Amino acid sequence: MALSDRLERVNPSEIRKLFDLAQGVEGLISLGIGEPDFDTPEHIKEYAKEALDKGLTHYSPNVGILELREAIAEKLKRDNNIDADPKTQIMITVGANQIILMGLATFLKDNDEVLIPSPMFVSYAPAVLLAGGKPIEVPTYEENEFRLSVDELRKYVTPKTKALIINSPNNPTGAVLTKKDLEEIADFAVEHDLVILSDEVYEYFIYNEAKHYSIASLNGMFDRVITINGFSKTFAMTGWRLGFVVAREDMIEKMTRFQMYNATCPVTFIQYATAKALRDKRSWEAVEEMRKEYDRRRKMVWKRLNEMGLPTVRPKGAFYIFPRIRDTGLTSKEFSELMIKEARVALVPGSAFGKAGEGYVRISYATAYEKLEEAMDRIEKVLKERKLV
Numbered sequence: 119m120a121l122s123d124r125l126e127r128v129n130p131s132e133i134r135k136l137f138d139l140a141q142g143v144e145g146l147i148s149l150g151i152g153e154p155d156f157d158t159p160e161h162i163k164e165y166a167k168e169a170l171d172k173g174l175t176h177y178s179p180n181v182g183i184l185e186l187r188e189a190i191a192e193k194l195k196r197d198n199n200i201d202a203d204p205k206t207q208i209m210i211t212v213g214a215n216q217i218i219l220m221g222l223a224t225f226l227k228d229n230d231e232v233l234i235p236s237p238m239f240v241s242y243a244p245a246v247l248l249a250g251g252k253p254i255e256v257p258t259y260e261e262n263e264f265r266l267s268v269d270e271l272r273k274y275v276t277p278k279t280k281a282l283i284i285n286s287p288n289n290p291t292g293a294v295l296t297k298k299d300l301e302e303i304a305d306f307a308v309e310h311d312l313v314i315l316s317d318e319v320y321e322y323f324i325y326n327e328a329k330h331y332s333i334a335s336l337n338g339m340f341d342r343v344i345t346i347n348g349f350s351k352t353f354a355m356t357g358w359r360l361g362f363v364v365a366r367e368d369m370i371e372k373m374t375r376f377q378m379y380n381a382t383c384p385v386t387f388i389q390y391a392t393a394k395a396l397r398d399k400r401s402w403e404a405v406e407e408m409r410k411e412y413d414r415r416r417k418m419v420w421k422r423l424n425e426m427g428l429p430t431v432r433p434k435g436a437f438y439i440f441p442r443i444r445d446t447g448l449t450s451k452e453f454s455e456l457m458i459k460e461a462r463v464a465l466v467p468g469s470a471f472g473k474a475g476e477g478y479v480r481i482s483y484a485t486a487y488e489k490l491e492e493a494m495d496r497i498e499k500v501l502k503e504r505k506l507v
């Protein structure tokens with residue numbers, strides 16, 4: 119029996135392949151994982167237990183429970199300057215990842231083109247392909263701190279372009295778009311009548327003078343933006359699988375239909391726990407604690423990388439840093455393999471994030487400070503021994 123070719127178009131992630139190589143390497147320090155190393159705050163776990171004890175163990179509405187949608191609407195107003203109706207413009211999902219495909223499926227037609235700034239999060243291009251569209255990579259450059267520029271977008275837009283995906287703070291580069299960047303991107307989207315998918319899962323992990331802005335909050339933009347977000351990073355809840363999407367009513371209605379025949383609904387007791395967590399100031403104190411610790415690690419890793427001869431842009435958000443390794447003469451894959459074998463440190467080759475990622479590697483600093491220091495020592499030693507810098 120022949121299998122569908124739609125899934126043939128999406129390849130297993132490069133990251134997985136590298137992790138297979140890392141398996142069994144003793145004393146390995148993994149800087150490859152894209153998830154918080156912090157535990158979910160204790161009171162959120164207590165809320166989940168409470169919800170279980172109350173018997174909240176049945177299906178919820180497909181769109182998610184109203185209490186959580188209301189708590190999200192309050193947060194959107196307070197932190198994002200977005201006025202969304204919890205009854206019609208917010209949907210709860212099983213993590214943010216599934217929103218990319220569901221969001222695209224609301225409007226994309228076969229062979230429509232979607233612009234994606236590269237380097238990019240690994241799910242974007244596969245989601246576009248699964249939705250029947252064509253992913254178009256738009257490079258971002260180290261010289262511009264990996265921020266997307268409209269000049270670059272202009273080179274890739276065609277009459278077939280229907281959408282643009284943006285991701286600020288960015289995985290894998292740590293880039294944060296400024297308000298001016300977003301205003302220019304918004305004008306470009308209006309000019310070409312594009313839908314914008316704005317992935318904001320790292321919104322609370324921002325450093326230096328940078329500030330997070332939601333493009334949906336800009337004048338007149340709400341109706342063409344699908345805002346993607348979730349609790350995996352914010353509350354260190356990756357394994358709980360809870361996300362949310364904000365969009366205009368007809369899009370939410372279509373996504374709810376998708377969810378109805380797919381996940382049915384997100385886990386009910388987790389939705390109750392998260393609604394309470396959003397309104398509990400201890401959750402926001404925990405976020406600030408995490409943010410401060412990420413910041414401390416970020417500063418140290420950035421300094422060490424530059425000192426050892428790997429030129430590195432100082433990231434302004436998320437928990438990734440993206441050093442340039444091109445000058446060593448190795449490809450990003452060769453560099454990552456060498457580091458696994460000789461430094462016993464796992465990094466992700468930049469090529470896993472698209473064409474513009476070649477020449478770089480991604481380091482996640484969602485790892486204990488001391489381990490990061492040890493990893494920096496080991497990388498530096500191999501670079502010196504091999505005379506690569």
Ligand SMILES: Cc1ncc(COP(=O)(O)O)c(C=O)c1O
Nearest residue numbers: 152213214215239289348350361
């Ligand atoms: C940019 C970006 N978007 C979305 C996700 C998916 O998050 P979730 O765990 O909510 O599905 C990730 C996870 O790494 C990410 O880095």
